[in-house]
Amino acid sequence: MTSPSMxxxxxxxxxxxxxxxxVLDGVCHCGARRRSEDPVELWEWLLAHPxxxxxxARAGGGG
Amino acid sequence: MTxxxxxxxxxxxxxxxxxxxxxxxxxxxxxxxFYRTTSGRVVALxxxxxxxxxxxxxxRLEGDTIVCGYHGFTYDQGGTCVxxxxxxxxxRTARVASYPVVEQDSFVWVWIGDHDRADPSSIxxxxxxxxxxxxxxxxxxxxxxxxxLLVDNLMDLSHETYLHGGYIGTPEVANTxxxxxxxxxxxxxxxxxxxxxxxxxxxxxxSTGIEGRITRWQDIEYHPPCLYLLHxxxxxxxxxxxxxxxxxxxxxxxxxxxxTPETENSTHDFWAVARDFALGDHEVSDFLAxxxxxxxxxxxxxxxxLEKVIATEPEGYQELSINIDTGGLAARRILxxxxxxxxxxxxxxxxxxx
Numbered sequence: 001m002t003s004p005s006m007x008x009x010x011x012x013x014x015x016x017x018x019x020x021x022x023v024l025d026g027v028c029h030c031g032a033r034r035r036s037e038d039p040v041e042l043w044e045w046l047l048a049h050p051x052x053x054x055x056x057a058r059a060g061g062g063g
Numbered sequence: 064m065t066x067x068x069x070x071x072x073x074x075x076x077x078x079x080x081x082x083x084x085x086x087x088x089x090x091x092x093x094x095x096x097f098y099r100t101t102s103g104r105v106v107a108l109x110x111x112x113x114x115x116x117x118x119x120x121x122x123r124l125e126g127d128t129i130v131c132g133y134h135g136f137t138y139d140q141g142g143t144c145v146x147x148x149x150x151x152x153x154x155r156t157a158r159v160a161s162y163p164v165v166e167q168d169s170f171v172w173v174w175i176g177d178h179d180r181a182d183p184s185s186i187x188x189x190x191x192x193x194x195x196x197x198x199x200x201x202x203x204x205x206x207x208x209x210x211x212l213l214v215d216n217l218m219d220l221s222h223e224t225y226l227h228g229g230y231i232g233t234p235e236v237a238n239t240x241x242x243x244x245x246x247x248x249x250x251x252x253x254x255x256x257x258x259x260x261x262x263x264x265x266x267x268x269x270s271t272g273i274e275g276r277i278t279r280w281q282d283i284e285y286h287p288p289c290l291y292l293l294h295x296x297x298x299x300x301x302x303x304x305x306x307x308x309x310x311x312x313x314x315x316x317x318x319x320x321x322x323t324p325e326t327e328n329s330t331h332d333f334w335a336v337a338r339d340f341a342l343g344d345h346e347v348s349d350f351l352a353x354x355x356x357x358x359x360x361x362x363x364x365x366x367x368x369l370e371k372v373i374a375t376e377p378e379g380y381q382e383l384s385i386n387i388d389t390g391g392l393a394a395r396r397i398l399x400x401x402x403x404x405x406x407x408x409x410x411x412x413x414x415x416x417x
Contacts, residue, residue: 014243015389016240019240029247035353037382039386043396
């Protein structure tokens, strides 16, 4: 499903709230990914890019 | 330090509010006076005579000039004083500040900040409000609360279930997870909530005529600091847009808010609802206007209460954020960054010629 307007920039941070769970799935524009149940902690991690952001190939695929 | 985001465009009024009467409105703590010239252009000036501070909005429009109601100082459209009483020499400093203005999408936008930074092309759009393919209703409610509380409110629509139950809230809103995206380059926050099978609230049942359950999409697009768009799509359960993007089975409502700080603790809450169905149907327009205003007033009452709570709370109170706040947290961060950038000088200060 596409939304009427979605981000078009190159620097997009995304947090999906996984259906049926309390888990938030954060995806950085660099491809790094992290799961959390705390949006404050997850934004801090995303916005710290590149600190602590492993390249996607080494991050274990992120599921 | 002020939390105002300066050097930005703000909605000051609807175009319909500004005519040949002087019109006062305070924006980001600055008192402004507006009027429309004989050629139809909107002018915004500081609402204080340079002489003895008399409000120009309590004065008189003569042609395209304002004549101060106290001693007759007369100002042109650019704020330059063109007449002072009793003497021929007009002091060089006799002028009031003027503000860049753009009329667009039914709104009067005003730039609060350094003139040389004002770029009209950076004003976000709400084209539905001035599009014959849509029918709109709109209004503005004064809010006795800081603008950040309205941003929090609009970025987390799960509150619809509890604060607006029976109007636009149903259980599915609070129970459906959201996707939040921040477009860092363009400074936009998106929050998306797609409900596949939801109860149809009265607001949409009566306006669309849909009976039974619905597929309800809420796609928020927040252009900080001022413009908030909610793309709302309603359809009978399971009716989706076509692969080519056309959507004949969907009802589209564009909900627009302009969030304009008046003072540190009060806000102009502009709201508009544009629809692509029942065009020109006055009964539907009246219903949507009355119901949306009721919903806005439910928010106003709640946020005014919150403002009082914040005013009396002990220093260092720690609030709690959970998953529903993901979009609101993103908006807060961008606003903080914008406030810092807007407060910074445009360039290193230059020596003032003596």
